[in-house]
Amino acid sequence: MGLINTHILPFGANAYKDGKFTRVGDTDVLGKWTIFFFYPADFSFVCPTELEDLANHYEELQKLGVEVYSVSTDTHFVHKAWHDESEAIGKVKYTMIGDPSGELSRNFEALDEQSGLANRATFLIDPQGVIQFHETTADGIGRNADELLRKVKAAQYIAAHPGEVCPAKWEEGEATMAPSIDLVGKI
Template sequence: MALINTPIKPFKATAYKEGKFVDISDTDTKGKWSIFFFYPADFTFVCPTELEDLAGIYPTLKDLNVEVYSVSTDTHFSHKAWHDTSPAIGKINYYMVGDQSGTITNNFDVMRPGVGLADRATFLVDPEGIIQFMEITSEGVGRNASELLRKVKAAQYVASHPGEVCPAKWEEGEKTLAPSLDLVGKI
């Protein structure tokens, strides 16, 4: 899974967003940061807690020029039904992508073999369509939207400040590092 620093592959799909079905493709991601947030299935248990948590930071992500694409192998019709019936999922304003063909899930190499469901996985894609970050967790381990937001800010900082890197637990406004020969062995 050597996907870091590789371009995303072409795709087309239908998503549910803000009461409408919309067609999307890889070209919609160009020129802005994108989060692909894969989850196993609608109407499950950990997934709605994660998606609701992500919905809470979506306005902040939009302010950072980041679009969110939640993706499962369910249909866009199932996404609408879930959105209409679940109080947690009803809070979502980002794209809920139906990937019943598995194209997007396979493009990101997170399809569970023989199961037809996506792994619990997150990818951050830069405005040029290059994967900058990925995280995959086991079925029972939910993700944290606040930590994802921190990592997005770090990736954006590094992209706009060549020669600097963000150390562990870096938060916006904190000191960064400038790797050099003089720094070797001094951290």
């Protein structure tokens, strides 16, 4: 995928949040850090474990100024039914976008055209609407919100500190690096 450092494409979609149906579009995500968390299907197996894990980290993400949108090709009506019926999904406070046409999933190159389902894909968007991070895993491999949180902090750090980079396994408060010719061959 060549989506890193590209702007998100225009979209409009129906969603479910806080017991209400709402409409979400590309202009709603500008001006803040945003996570798009694509997953294959409601009422499935790995997906609820991931959405619950993300729900357990939502408050901390909010404190960092990050908004979260989960996305599947189910409708917003199905999201409401799943939210009402599942104890794990009942914890979700972030917006659940319905993408039955696949428009948003296609915009992020996250749609499996054969099945019509979204891939298990995560995107971090900066306040200017630019994709800073993405990962896609096979359907059977669940994601870890702790690692996502670490990557959000790293992306926010380098955005606030131009000229610095975060090395592998960087955690908030640890040393960063300023790339220079003097470091070549010394790491």
